[in-house]
Amino acid sequence: MEVESQVLDERKEFVCYNSKNESSRLRCDENSVSGAVSQRACVYCGARVVLNPITDAFHLIHGPIGCASYTWDLRGSLTSGSEIFRNSYSTDLSETDVIFGGEKKLTAAIDEIVEKFNPKVIFVYATCIVGIIGDDIDAVCKKAEEKYSLRVIPVKSPGFSGNKASGYRAACNAILKLIGNKKSKNKINGINYLGDFNLAGEIWVVQSYLKRIGIEVVAKITGDGKYDELIKAPEAKLNIVQCAGSMEYLGKKMEEIYDIPYIRVSFLGIADTENSLLQIASILGDEDTIKKAEKFIEAEKAKIQKTIEYHRKRLIGKKAAIYVGGGYKAISLIKQFNELGIETVMVGTQTGKPRDYEIIKNITKEGTVILDDANPYELEKFMLEKGADILVGGVKERPLAYKLGVAFCDHNHERKHILSGFEGAVNFAEEIDLTVNSPVWKYV
Incomplete structure (x- = not known):
């Protein structure tokens, strides 16, 4: 169905009303339309999002000091070990370095980090300026590895060279370089x-679920990840991919290099948590493991049933708008809203793929607005048009x-409360109820 003329002509193929009878595909997985004030971030941002949670890694940004301000310190990623990942290190390139090159400055920065901290791994990020002036960070990193016998990994992430998804791939390639090419016998x-x-510690919640049904986590990539864990990753029998937008590429590459199959999972919402646990148990476990999983799921669902039903009664008939990073998260959120009796009337993502949008089309109603890489005007227009009662998004969407x-629910990296697993399903229902049914909306 055609989108109204207020949307930029160049954006019309990225926005549609769901029609079950139309076979046309939504355009996606492309660079942002110039001038559209896209919500999507740059290549460097995407790389940093993926790599930063490795807790004992040093992150050296080769570029102006402003790029180094993009850190995880204000975000919700937790650690069971080192806190070093919360710091950024920068070569602080100036006008003089742009003219004469910054390789000497980068070498000096690596020398200083090694001298002061004795690191296991340093990631060196190329920013926009480095992409323009042509510093050979590969050569600098290689020399540093030979000199100090430690891992110094270049991350090819000049911001102008693509979009956030390109940064995800750059980070995944850096992880593969860190792990190496050897298969494990x-x-x-x-x-x-x-x-x-x-x-908020969500990986520990899921890890505890898996432990209770007898499944071990070999490597966490990358939340609460550690160098010693990462290099053991080829020993695992299965990869599970939670955020497909950022890590499905890595799953495919690890299947190719290490013969480790992967599956896409989600632990957002009761249905997806149950399905994911059963899927993992059936692939890796025997009949006893599957029975353990079924018994565990049954017990956990029984604990939360009354609470979920209470909130559902207060939320039935409400309408939700979703704008998140990845397509798989959006799909899980639509299912969660269905569990609470809430209809999703608008859904968009920053990095969704054609397969994600096909699933979204199938699980939402006719007339639901579907957007890729939306701008604030589009979000505002369709939220008002569809009468949304709540928007689920990230910190940038809150003021809108x-x-x-x-009402608003923060489902991005800045949050400090668990939204995964059975515990997360309760937290999500409580938060949606509190914000949607807040008395404040009577006075707006």
């Missing part, structure tokens, strides 16, 4: 957990929702 009956960044007098 001694396999552990466990999984690598890809694409969870341990927001409140300006429109619409």
